[in-house]
Amino acid sequence: MKSIILLFAVTFGLTISFVLLNSPSSTPTKTKPDPMARSFVLWLHGLGDSGPANEPIKTFFASPDFSNTNWSFPSAPSNPVTCNYGAMMPSWFDIHEIPVTATSPNDESSVLKAVQKVHATIDKEIAAGTNPKNIFVCGFSQGGALTLASVLLYPQTLGGGAVFSGWVPFSSSILERVTPDAKKTPFLWYHGMADRTVLFEAGQAGPPFLEKAGVKCEFKAYPGLAHSISDAELFDLEEWISSHIQSSS
Numbered sequence: 001m002k003s004i005i006l007l008f009a010v011t012f013g014l015t016i017s018f019v020l021l022n023s024p025s026s027t028p029t030k031t032k033p034d035p036m037a038r039s040f041v042l043w044l045h046g047l048g049d050s051g052p053a054n055e056p057i058k059t060f061f062a063s064p065d066f067s068n069t070n071w072s073f074p075s076a077p078s079n080p081v082t083c084n085y086g087a088m089m090p091s092w093f094d095i096h097e098i099p100v101t102a103t104s105p106n107d108e109s110s111v112l113k114a115v116q117k118v119h120a121t122i123d124k125e126i127a128a129g130t131n132p133k134n135i136f137v138c139g140f141s142q143g144g145a146l147t148l149a150s151v152l153l154y155p156q157t158l159g160g161g162a163v164f165s166g167w168v169p170f171s172s173s174i175l176e177r178v179t180p181d182a183k184k185t186p187f188l189w190y191h192g193m194a195d196r197t198v199l200f201e202a203g204q205a206g207p208p209f210l211e212k213a214g215v216k217c218e219f220k221a222y223p224g225l226a227h228s229i230s231d232a233e234l235f236d237l238e239e240w241i242s243s244h245i246q247s248s249s
């Protein structure tokens, strides 16, 4: 009988310390973000693709950090595309040549028009109460180029921009228009080394371009990867966004 009481006391004691260790007030520094912090992930698809076709990307983001994330997968409007002999297709801005190289010509006015639309979406999300630092813009190929342009030209600091197999769609004179707050937004750049559509050299030109403006950019090269997105990249992106989400409190 005595030993049963003792066992009970020990168990109770353990329960108490377990509860104390796990109560948030006993944790002096909060390292994990508030799971309820609202965040926004905007995904910009590539040429000829559609937003809904990319929605399965969400399934890679299983962490509870994404329990209050508003995902947006818009579709590009249908536009004539010069490199495809003027054929109409979903396209954010005009592209003159494929493959895209580090020195391909850009249609800057067309890019800037697309940037305005992305900015309107971001403005709306901030007006709805999302902390700008919890807003992440990601995009593949043409959508990656638009991600770079939109995040760089947004006047506030955002959570980050992730470019998959993209390129820099304007000349360095645009850097005069980048605000000091915008320069604090970090970038992550993924590029396949076997990419024959947007050449690896076009991707490699990204980080030096951003560094000229004092913008931080991590570059990740994937050997053997063609013009596509790999699961490894998406798992990596999940971790990167998770580590950048801010607590709302």
Ligand SMILES: *[C@@H]1O[C@H](CO)[C@@H](O)[C@H](O)[C@H]1NC(C)=O
Pocket (backbone or CB within 6 Å): 070, 071, 072, 121, 124, 125, 128
């Ligand atoms: C999520 O984002 C979209 C695109 O900006 C917006 O239309 C929608 O209202 C947002 N949803 C919520 C629940 O805020």
